[in-house]
Amino acid sequence: MTTTADTRSQSHIIDQSFFRSTVGRYASGITILTGHDDQGPIGFTCQSFYSVSVDPPLVSFSVMKTSTTYPRIRDTGTFTVNVLAREQEAISNQFARRGTDKWASIQWSPTARGNPILERSLAWLDCTIWAEHDAGDHLIVLGRVIELGASPGEHPDPLLYFQGRYRTLR
Secondary structure, X not given: OXXXXXOOOOOOOOOHHHHHHHHOOOOEEOEXXXXXXXOEEEEEEEOOEEEEEOOOOEEEEEEEOOOOOHHHHHHHOEEEEXXXXXXXXXXXXXXXXXXXXOOOOOOEEEOOOOOEEEOOOOEEEEEEEEEEEEEOOEEXXXXXXXXXXXXXXXXXXXXXXXXXXXXXXX
């Protein structure tokens, strides 16, 4: 069933904290979205990432409209998704904070387009912005994958988030 903003019932108000608690029961991986502009590397922690299409290869993420980092990434037209390993919890926290040097002590190498690939990430996908859609207090961004890679050798566990906390597979 498809609904539009015009046909949705506005009579039922959803409590925001109960909504967050409910959707928090869905486990997700953690990514850091990175880019690079004339001011240097850019990045933020993002939990709302997923693959969309194989042909063409598309991925998506959501970002708050109040983000001060995403507009810089948007202006470049490209971004890299870094899929974090369990051991990268501190890096996830570092990139989630506002008003700090997110790049302090961060080791990275550039994609062909110059976007940062964080050292020891499980995988990375370098993308061009395909589309952007308004979604309440967020934007939904679609990216076309141009280049990608994965960590060599044995794969460590992913960094997971569930019910407001980092979790492990074990």
